[in-house]
């Protein structure tokens with residue numbers, strides 16, 4: 001068998017790579033760093049890589065718009081796994097740089113948003129330069145990058161002197177840690193998904209999630225309520241809902257949702273069929289095991305048995321009246 005190629009938001013030592021390393025199926029696979037989420041997902045679509053790990057949701061900052069939008073547009077893809085990891089940030093700089101020397105720092109916008117209390121207190125006058133990832137910010141300060149003159153202005157001055165990144169990235173790129181665990185919320189976690197070309201859905205485990213995107217019939221009053229009712233009446237719990245513009249005009253939104261359960265479970269399948277009937281469009285993005293393996297809570301009236309009994313009853317009464 002040829003070696004699988006798994007892409008991730010690079011360069012080496014991003015949180016995304018740490019998530020990829022947690023995956024059993026990625027053991028022995030070639031890890032391919034990608035410059036951004038769009039390129040990573042397009043490489044899955046073209047078959048250049050077999051799968052990609054991308055960030056989708058952070059416990060402090062919420063959904064990752066680039067990922068939500070890239071999964072919604074273009075050729076469909078399928079989420080096959082989720083990985084949740086704690087995110088702890090350090091402030092790192094090349095040796096010789098002290099806190100007082102920092103006039104600018106760089107990191108991924110999500111990391112910047114999660115460390116504002118620290119930067120507000122210790123770097124109140126420093127400028128922030130966005131980077132493609134936390135590790136990209138750290139890599140820009142490595143000895144090789146500085147030798148190459150990367151990230152320097154015409155006068156040879158570094159554009160930034162410090163990076164906010166995982167400890168692993170500080171180590172990987174030879175930087176000193178000036179401050180440790182600088183996140184505003186010490187318990188922050190980020191959720192990543194493993195994405196492949198669409199294929200068969202893995203069987204239900206009893207502790208699964210399903211992701212979908214639904215475009216509402218915006219001309220209908222109560223369209224969002226109608227969407228939510230599809231899940232509520234069947235006892236399907238929503239774990240994330242986000243509105244994203246369709247890009248087609250003002251006021252036109254679609255909803256990205258995660259729900260507890262698997263498409264092979266009757267309550268989830270019926271809810272999805274309901275969404276299909278009532279929405280302008282719906283895209284199924286996958287049913288996959290929950291990272292925390294926490295089993296779904298299902299009321300007695302919404303179990304597969306309860307749905308099967310109701311269907312048997314319907315078949316019987318149809319038979320009685322027609323036969």
Ligand SMILES: O=C(O)C(=O)C[C@]1(C(=O)O)C=C[C@@H](O)C=C1
Nearest residue numbers: 014015016055108110133134190
């Ligand atoms: O820059 C990284 O290291 C990433 O893996 C990206 C990312 C994100 O997109 O949210 C992942 C986790 C953290 O919340 C900060 C940045």
